Amino acid sequence: MAKFQHGPRALAKTIGRITKPIFSRRGFADGAVIAEWPAIAGDLLAQHTVPEKIDYPRNVKTDGILRLRVDSGSFALEIQHFEPQLIERINTYFGYKAVGSVKTIQGPLPKKQKTSEPESKTLNAAQENTLNQELSDVDDEEIREALEKLGRSILSRSDRPL
Numbered sequence: 510m511a512k513f514q515h516g517p518r519a520l521a522k523t524i525g526r527i528t529k530p531i532f533s534r535r536g537f538a539d540g541a542v543i544a545e546w547p548a549i550a551g552d553l554l555a556q557h558t559v560p561e562k563i564d565y566p567r568n569v570k571t572d573g574i575l576r577l578r579v580d581s582g583s584f585a586l587e588i589q590h591f592e593p594q595l596i597e598r599i600n601t602y603f604g605y606k607a608v609g610s611v612k613t614i615q616g617p618l619p620k621k622q623k624t625s626e627p628e629s630k631t632l633n634a635a636q637e638n639t640l641n642q643e644l645s646d647v648d649d650e651e652i653r654e655a656l657e658k659l660g661r662s663i664l665s666r667s668d669r670p671l
Contacts, residue, residue: 542560542599542602542603543559543560545602546558546559546560548602549598549599549602550595550598554584554587554588554595557579557580557581557584557618558577558578558579558580558584558588558618559577559578559618559619560575560576560577560578561576561577561578561614562575562576563575563576563607563608564576570607571605571606571607571609572606572608572609572610573607573608573609574608574609574610574611574612575596575599575608575610575611575612576612576614577611577612577613577614578613578614578615578616578618579613579614579615579616580615580616580617580618581615582615585613585615588611588613589613592610592611595611596608596609596610596611631665632661632664632665636664640657640660640661640664643660644656644657644660
């Protein structure tokens with residue numbers, strides 16, 4: 510008899526199960542390569558490029574061709590010069606020789622959603638005083654600083670007193 514897990518489950522497990530077939534059709538084992546692209550390629554390259562697909566030879570999962578969308582011709586040229594280093598970084602990420610070459614495709618990149626921080630306002634004297642009183646019993650300086658930062662963030666976003 511099968512056991513069913515009831516209760517809360519990690520969202521990452523559910524999302525991974527749903528997105529894996531989509532990413533695998535594009536040559537990615539999972540979406541981590543796309544999500545981790547800035548860490549793999551570096552921030553500057555990641556701002557101007559997006560991995561689209563990895564084409565593998567038939568019945569082989571090594572030495573694939575990475576299709577990389579680039580937003581400008583100058584970065585396409587830059588990628589040609591740094592292709593060996595980029596391939597090495599990608600393969601290091603995968604842990605095996607997943608990519609053997611890079612094919613650049615020039616075109617517009619998908620628009621990235623900007624996550625803007627809510628505008629924070631300064632605390633009034635009463636809020637400042639209350640926050641300091643609440644944290645006066647905390648002996649550890651690092652914990653006190655972290656709690657103070659958290660408290661300031663929460664109080665500056667709401668109109669409620671502490």
